[in-house]
Amino acid sequence: MSDTAMFAMKQVSKSYGSAYTLHPLNLHISRGELVALIGPSGAGKTTCLNILAGTIEPDAGLLHIAGKPASSYASGKHLAKAVGIIRQQFDLVGSLPVLHNVLAGRLHEWGFGKSLLSFLFPQDKHIAADALNRVGLSDKLYDKTSHLSGGEQQRVALARLLVQQPQAILADEPVASLDPARAEDVLAMLVRLVQEEQLTLVSSLHSVHLARQFFQRIIAIKEGRVFFDLPTADVTEDHITDLYQLTAGHGMDER
Amino acid sequence: MQHIPSATSVRKPHRRFGIVRVSVYMAFLLIIASWIYLFIGEQANLAELFSAKNVRYAVQFLSGLAGVGVDHPAFLDIESWKRALALTYQTLQMSLMAIGFATLGMLLTVIPASRVVAGGTESALLRAWNRIVYGLVRAMYVISRSVPELIWAMMIIFFFKPGLLPGAIALALHNFGILGKLCAEVVEDLDMRPIRNLASSGASKAQILIYGIIPAVLPRFLTYILYRWEVIIRTTIVVGFVGAGGLGHEFKLSMSWFHYTDVTLYLLCYLMLVFAVDLISAGLRRWMQ
Numbered sequence: 001m002s003d004t005a006m007f008a009m010k011q012v013s014k015s016y017g018s019a020y021t022l023h024p025l026n027l028h029i030s031r032g033e034l035v036a037l038i039g040p041s042g043a044g045k046t047t048c049l050n051i052l053a054g055t056i057e058p059d060a061g062l063l064h065i066a067g068k069p070a071s072s073y074a075s076g077k078h079l080a081k082a083v084g085i086i087r088q089q090f091d092l093v094g095s096l097p098v099l100h101n102v103l104a105g106r107l108h109e110w111g112f113g114k115s116l117l118s119f120l121f122p123q124d125k126h127i128a129a130d131a132l133n134r135v136g137l138s139d140k141l142y143d144k145t146s147h148l149s150g151g152e153q154q155r156v157a158l159a160r161l162l163v164q165q166p167q168a169i170l171a172d173e174p175v176a177s178l179d180p181a182r183a184e185d186v187l188a189m190l191v192r193l194v195q196e197e198q199l200t201l202v203s204s205l206h207s208v209h210l211a212r213q214f215f216q217r218i219i220a221i222k223e224g225r226v227f228f229d230l231p232t233a234d235v236t237e238d239h240i241t242d243l244y245q246l247t248a249g250h251g252m253d254e255r
Numbered sequence: 256m257q258h259i260p261s262a263t264s265v266r267k268p269h270r271r272f273g274i275v276r277v278s279v280y281m282a283f284l285l286i287i288a289s290w291i292y293l294f295i296g297e298q299a300n301l302a303e304l305f306s307a308k309n310v311r312y313a314v315q316f317l318s319g320l321a322g323v324g325v326d327h328p329a330f331l332d333i334e335s336w337k338r339a340l341a342l343t344y345q346t347l348q349m350s351l352m353a354i355g356f357a358t359l360g361m362l363l364t365v366i367p368a369s370r371v372v373a374g375g376t377e378s379a380l381l382r383a384w385n386r387i388v389y390g391l392v393r394a395m396y397v398i399s400r401s402v403p404e405l406i407w408a409m410m411i412i413f414f415f416k417p418g419l420l421p422g423a424i425a426l427a428l429h430n431f432g433i434l435g436k437l438c439a440e441v442v443e444d445l446d447m448r449p450i451r452n453l454a455s456s457g458a459s460k461a462q463i464l465i466y467g468i469i470p471a472v473l474p475r476f477l478t479y480i481l482y483r484w485e486v487i488i489r490t491t492i493v494v495g496f497v498g499a500g501g502l503g504h505e506f507k508l509s510m511s512w513f514h515y516t517d518v519t520l521y522l523l524c525y526l527m528l529v530f531a532v533d534l535i536s537a538g539l540r541r542w543m544q
């Protein structure tokens with residue numbers, strides 16, 4: 001089982017203060033799967049992704065990443081070879097050229113000396129150029145990153161992931177700050193690259209429509225519990241209505 | 256039940272607004288009352304400002320500056336110009352030393368002076384130590400910037416031979432506190448999202464410093480440094496008055512010896528210097544975007 005499992009959670013839970021943010025959770029995601037994580041805001045999607053990424057530690061339970069216990073990853077450098085993360089568009093250093101932001105994906109391979117050298121005289125430039133070419137931004141190599149549009153910045157973040165070469169990509173609302181056309185464009189590109197590289201993708205999404213369009217499996221989270229976990233084809237309108245239905249004691253902003 | 260919280264939340268801003276309004280009215284009232292007091296109580300007279308005596312002194316001073324009736328006005332003399340330009344160059348050196356020292360001090364202290372949310376892995380002992388250092392550095396900033404340059408200069412002249420160095424140190428001491436405060440705030444306002452993302456793509460602390468923190472912080476540091484440099488160049492003349500060298504010192508001496516045409520010359524050089532520094536600073540800032 002552990003050979004094919006990219007992520008395996010056993011009774012993993014997390015709470016901030018008294019209430020559970022994530023109730024004890026079992027989850028198994030195989031290599032090569034495309035999984036969408038949906039649910040009302042505040043349901044625990046980000047918390048779940050951060051636990052999978054190893055950036056926050058669960059209170060209890062066992063997590064295996066790529067067949068190894070999460071705690072056995074000695075440093076961020078090792079973890080970065082297993083898991084790459086993309087969030088909303090504010091994850092790039094705006095004052096740096098696009099090239100540097102893409103090459104930052106190499107930092108886990110580089111020592112301090114090479115990083116410093118590359119900051120002044122970019123190293124492995126062809127790798128960054130190839131990656132930017134694949135996301136359709138080969139002409140933006142030297143542009144200041146903050147001058148790019150939101151969609152372009154997300155594509156730069158994708159190029160960085162290509163350079164980082166993790167085994168799985170965790171995406172937290174990667175297209176939430178883009179307009180619908182741009183959102184579809186960037187998500188299509190993300191899914192295509194993941195399939196070309198034979199990676200695993202887990203992405204939280206605001207839009208059920210996009211989840212259905214691009215993902216094979218949909219996991220719905222509501223109030224810190226798995227509400228359903230189904231192949232996309234089996235998800236009905238009733239499931240969705242129930243998922244986003246307001247329950248007593250919850251705010252109006254949950255749609 | 257639902258109406259009670261909304262009622263209090265409406266009343267609160269009203270009360271605060273009331274205080275603001277009352278203070279504004281009080282301030283106006285005070286200003287008007289003091290003007291009335293000045294005119295009626297003290298019988299201040301605006302016309303006195305333009306009395307025959309004052310006008311005569313002003314005309315005398317201005318024609319002195321213009322060199323009326325002077326055989327060899329300094330501003331028409333090559334040798335005087337050479338001396339004045341040498342002084343101008345010294346003043347520029349003093350300002351560069353001053354901003355250099357202030358920047359160095361700021362760079363050495365700015366990290367402990369900013370409350371940056373670290374990884375949270377440090378021990379309680381280290382946290383306590385960090386808090387103490389933070390308090391010390393911030394106290395240093397407050398003292399350093401609340402003492403004006405002139406006072407720093409007067410104190411430092413006690414220890415040093417009058418000259419460029421004490422002037423530069425006095426200016427640096429005052430500006431160290433200002434730069435420190437401004438730049439520590441830049442570090443505190445840093446957008447943590449790109450930095451967290453670098454960490455999750457496997458960057459070490461040192462790599463994050465190069466790729467995440469320095470590029471985000473440096474342009475704003477440079478803007479502040481250039482701005483303080485502009486202020487310093489204008490203040491060189493003030494610290495010069497108390498013997499800290501440069502144009503200001505000679506300006507003061509010429510004034511006290513009634514060499515008015517020298518004063519004119521130094522003022523011209525000073526204006527050129529301020530203008531040049533403003534141009535250079537604006538150019539550098541545009542170059543950085």
Ligand SMILES: Nc1ncnc2c1ncn2[C@@H]1O[C@H](COP(=O)(O)OP(=O)(O)O)[C@@H](O)[C@H]1O
Nearest residue numbers: 016017021039040041042043044045046047048
């Ligand atoms: N660092 C934190 N401290 C306290 N509460 C948190 C923290 N992070 C998340 N939460 C709480 O956990 C719940 C789930 O948050 P999150 O995982 O961000 O939900 P989602 O991404 O589905 O919108 C929210 O109620 C949120 O307030």
Ligand SMILES: [Mg+2]
Nearest residue numbers: 042045046047
């Ligand atoms: Mg979220």
